[in-house]
Amino acid sequence: MLRVAQAQINPTVGDLKGNTKKIIAYIEKAKGNKADIVVFPELVLTGYPPEDLLHKDHFVKDNIKALKTIAAKSKGIFAIVGFVDKDSKGIYNAAAVIDNGKIGKVYHKQKLPNYGVFDEQRYFCEGKSGSGMFTLNKVKCAVNICEDIWHDKGPFKEQAKKGAAIIFNLSSSPYDYTKLKQRERLLAKRSKQTKAYIFYTNLIGGQDELVFDGGSLVAAPNGKIISSADRFKEELLINDVHKGPIKAAKAYGRNITVVKKAKPQTQIASIYNALVLGTKDYIGKNGFSKVVIGLSGGIDSALVAAVAVDAIGRDNVIGVSMPSKYSSKGTQTDAKRLAKNLGIEFKEIPIRSLVGAFDRALKPYFKGLKANVAEENIQARIRGNLLMALSNKFGWLVLTTGNKSEMAVGYCTLYGDMCGGFAVIKDVPKTKVYALCEYRNAQGKTVIPVSIIKRAPSAELRSNQKDQDSLPDYGLLDELLSGYVEKHQSFAKMAGKGRKNAAIKAINLVDLSEYKRRQAPPGIKITPRAFGRDWRLPITNKYKEF
């Protein structure tokens, strides 16, 4: 028998000391569970992605030192640890196979992703083929890293040919709501192709705009996922591999007794959990303990407040209502009720007199001119200034509340409602905001007042304003945006089904708002293409298809 422990842990980028400590703790835990081997995720030692920290020689040296510390604490067990290796040619995204306290074989990742949020060719050299094989209790094993198993020509092929009965894949695979299915399908396919057991070990945790969802698993040679860890949680998944009847395992005469399989989550549940974990980790890893949120009485700030409470607890969330003369009774009451339902501190700072002071200051220049977006934005920026003042005074992090639909078309005020350190629902389309609120309310008592969910969305920056006065219906808009933003669809395709005018409007607004997005706070990626590292459009851009 062989006992395999998969350490699905949450390191912090750059925190070599903290990560080392955590890795050693999990090695101890694996030993305590009498595991023969413990496997960690990709680049677990540095955190993922370390980005330009990799350009610092001393950082790479410190990470190698840390690996030696870990090795010294790994007597009596095999451990596979992701780290950054270095030779005369450059640095590598690497995995060290530590054998009873000694660093043995070191594997270098061969397929370096350089698309979407990934920039690995910016930093790493490619590993040489023919590597990654080692023997564990007489079983032929192989190790490879993330993309190595996704790529059709990845090293898993060669490793299988060399007789690997078990393949350990170390991953740091960022969450989006389409990823899990792809991943399960892929690993099932790969295990069939290789006729090996694949132990897929994934990171968990939030890192700036990315959330890693864990969901580490074991795929059997027959293409079945036979064991899996929970998502969005640290876990040591332990499975025994031993002799038995599974046919495909004949190659080495062993199979697996299922120890644990995680309960599946709905897509909406996984998005909600990703938002909670991403928010929790951004706050915690950046040294904050409390957050402040502007509560408008609208649905976006309601969802952000609920996520924040679930992330760091109601005692650490402060809601601030900042009504103006355009704020309706309905939204003001709802903001209060929301705060009460969530059990968070609630402050009210009316902005009427501040708006008046700005009107007076600008009167010499604005006299005789029609009120327009200038006056609307002044209000939003007064609110931003107030939230930032509270942040600066009390050390609270401001969470912004804009959703992806708004961010896409620029229906938000730069330096106004866009003020803040972290944009929780930046990548959540408006239609999914509704679904997430319904989901949250269904988890127990109704925390988000139904009147908030039912009310037609409004920025309340002028009389009787409704979002839908300026924008296509959100259902249609989100479909168009998914095409334009997430799939780079052509105008011809988007304009079908009589949608020409709406498509032109959406495309023009997205193009025009690039300058705003460039100054937006980071937020959690949940879709296949977010407005983050995976969206690199120029601001200066005169391309038009129509």
Place this chain on the structure above:
Amino acid sequence: MLRVAQAQINPTVGDLKGNTKKIIAYIEKAKGNKADIVVFPELVLTGYPPEDLLHKDHFVKDNIKALKTIAAKSKGIFAIVGFVDKDSKGIYNAAAVIDNGKIGKVYHKQKLPNYGVFDEQRYFCEGKSGSGMFTLNKVKCAVNICEDIWHDKGPFKEQAKKGAAIIFNLSSSPYDYTKLKQRERLLAKRSKQTKAYIFYTNLIGGQDELVFDGGSLVAAPNGKIISSADRFKEELLINDVHKGPIKAAKAYGRNITVVKKAKPQTQIASIYNALVLGTKDYIGKNGFSKVVIGLSGGIDSALVAAVAVDAIGRDNVIGVSMPSKYSSKGTQTDAKRLAKNLGIEFKEIPIRSLVGAFDRALKPYFKGLKANVAEENIQARIRGNLLMALSNKFGWLVLTTGNKSEMAVGYCTLYGDMCGGFAVIKDVPKTKVYALCEYRNAQGKTVIPVSIIKRAPSAELRSNQKDQDSLPDYGLLDELLSGYVEKHQSFAKMAGKGRKNAAIKAINLVDLSEYKRRQAPPGIKITPRAFGRDWRLPITNKYKEF
């Protein structure tokens, strides 16, 4: 004889129609000058860098259509045009050799830079070796693209072996103040290595954070730069290649009659010119005509105002002074004098009553607490709100005035003085701000009052505040920042010469300010590493060397 025209032009990213028109106009101009061949810069048709526009299939198709339009207008001349090519494998950074109206050979760039500001491996496939040769009036020629000639193992080697007597290199090489010397040294070396004439044709113009400086040139086989175009200007550089005595040219029995060599610029002059061009193009290419600048009476805003006037003319620049109770008489007078010297419109909007209104609004929460950075930032954010109100009302672009030293250590207010569409001197260290002001004053009459240059820098956000109360002396700070930011130096190196405390302070401040920089407006890169695409540090980052 062979007449070569190098079209150093300024396209706009994405503007396929406009760029096509401009390219055709230069082809006409070259024909009018009886040139045998006209060469354009890298990706001139799409503009550089097109970034994620390259992910749009229809964009690539439209660019190929545009190339055909250009070819049809190129009868009676050879033209080499940079564009995006496509085949079943993917897309290529390519150069089309158009021969008398027909698209002949198409060369694919082989060495794709993926460091610094470059992400070419994100988009392009590598070209095959052995390509790029063509014959022009019986002379063996070769074409390659930018990095192809920088890389030690670039295709220029093979092309020389095949007998290329002339190598055309198409470039889009972004400016920094160290680049020209490197470029001249490199091309001299390459021409000696290849024993060929190298015609290096570079783009000019501003594109978001990048400025392309032109400086197209001809390097002779003896390693001499024998002809060069001006920098930061569109130009059609024409040179005749004909029989003559230069020994190294024996291979094909021709040499060059020098037609034109540009006058050298000092480093400071080149920085100033880069700022002017970058500002002019950001404003113009994004459809603005006027800009508004907050004038504090300090040196940073003075320099930005001078650059803006030189970029778009004094009639298009509005200066706004927004004094508070902490503004000194000296700075207020200086702001007015600066505006007068530059001949720009000047507005004054005092903020005392606005500050009072915020104090009153926040009193219930701030009562009994000591004034701190919260109160300082409120003032900066009131000013930001006023500038943005003017921007929203009149369609003026706000230029921000922060320098690189401030941006590095976070000595600036997010949503306050950081408000604006374009950050002109974002990559200019404070010590170079002084040098640039001296340079500008030396060009004619003194426009930047000497009292502005002489006064100790202050944010004037509290009584008797001086930058140097919170920061190391700017001379020392800029040295430390150059080490930490531009060279990724280690703490050990930075802390030498008794600088340990200052180094710790600088490093901690730079690390802590990453979240601010992530929300900063784009600004012009002038150093080898700016806070733009060439700076990708995580916000969440616990790495410390000390």
